[in-house]
Amino acid sequence: PSGATPAASWITTHNGHPDYLMTAAKANHSDPDKQWLTIDTNPASPHFGRVYAMWTVFVLNPAVIYESHADARPDGTHTDWSTPQVLPSVSGKRWDTYMLPHVTPDGTVWTTTTNNPMQQGFASADISLVWSRNGGATWQGPLPVTKDIMVPTYANTTFREGILNSFATGVAAAGGHFPLYVSYEDQHEGLSNIYLIASFNSGATWTAPILVNDNDRATDSLQPNLHVAPNGTVAVAFYDRRLACPVIGSRDAAGSGIAFDPGTAASPGSPWGRSNYCVNTAIQFYKPDLTPIGHNIRLSRNSWDPQLSAAHPSSISSTTTFIGDYFGIDSGGGY
Numbered sequence: 001p002s003g004a005t006p007a008a009s010w011i012t013t014h015n016g017h018p019d020y021l022m023t024a025a026k027a028n029h030s031d032p033d034k035q036w037l038t039i040d041t042n043p044a045s046p047h048f049g050r051v052y053a054m055w056t057v058f059v060l061n062p063a064v065i066y067e068s069h070a071d072a073r074p075d076g077t078h079t080d081w082s083t084p085q086v087l088p089s090v091s092g093k094r095w096d097t098y099m100l101p102h103v104t105p106d107g108t109v110w111t112t113t114t115n116n117p118m119q120q121g122f123a124s125a126d127i128s129l130v131w132s133r134n135g136g137a138t139w140q141g142p143l144p145v146t147k148d149i150m151v152p153t154y155a156n157t158t159f160r161e162g163i164l165n166s167f168a169t170g171v172a173a174a175g176g177h178f179p180l181y182v183s184y185e186d187q188h189e190g191l192s193n194i195y196l197i198a199s200f201n202s203g204a205t206w207t208a209p210i211l212v213n214d215n216d217r218a219t220d221s222l223q224p225n226l227h228v229a230p231n232g233t234v235a236v237a238f239y240d241r242r243l244a245c246p247v248i249g250s251r252d253a254a255g256s257g258i259a260f261d262p263g264t265a266a267s268p269g270s271p272w273g274r275s276n277y278c279v280n281t282a283i284q285f286y287k288p289d290l291t292p293i294g295h296n297i298r299l300s301r302n303s304w305d306p307q308l309s310a311a312h313p314s315s316i317s318s319t320t321t322f323i324g325d326y327f328g329i330d331s332g333g334g335y
Contacts, residue, residue, distance in 0.1 A: 001076035045107030047135040054099035152192035162325025168226040215242035225327040255302030278303040
């Protein structure tokens, strides 16, 4: 309920049962993942207060994408969740994930979907757009957004790619269309770069890609996340590796964690002072028409070592590590 502060006040049941949105009989081959939700907060929308949830079920091969919705009530309860429905995908190429739903002020629900087939070793990806204008009852699409993205393999380190792309919608319509924005990482230039595109005609066409990262040397930029502020400002946050790792005795050394890496500063492969190895967080702002506002800004106080105590997602003997893949940004009240 609104205003509740103790954890015990949170509502966790629906109709006398746990409030499950979906359940999986076997987590090893019906595993729900990449779950995301959005809420229609537009008072003029015919579906004001509707909660839209989306997720991927990895059924060995292929992956299947689902949507379900319910209407929130002022007392904190909600209607029953709708029967989960499969979202549209490209015919004959069903291996979609990474839904990132948003609702424009007219009540239309939009999301991108990313097709990243296992048959190609997850090396190439296409992004499409699907949407619903009737509160999730039916869905349209997919329309192509961009194709043949080269999924990055980051240099010098062992952590793998996370969520490839991000999606956001604008707040002011022009000619009956609200802006749609997509940011993604791509390795066609040899290292991972971040690109930003927009559609100003509901996905019919997209602008040419804009390079987001403005590093002056060849280093990786990765895992973008998009957000549009209430005044229409577009922000792209991302991980950035342009700063060399700290050297012994520097201000940044203690905060980076590299002192705890195996070996010494003189050891082969040591991270001390190394380029394109440590990670920072950066952000770039744009006007609604994608005119840049200034340059990239460093957000993180310290560089950090992605190899330190890195998770091995499949087994402890795996050579691939993981730093996580969910990246958030929000705004409000002018901030």
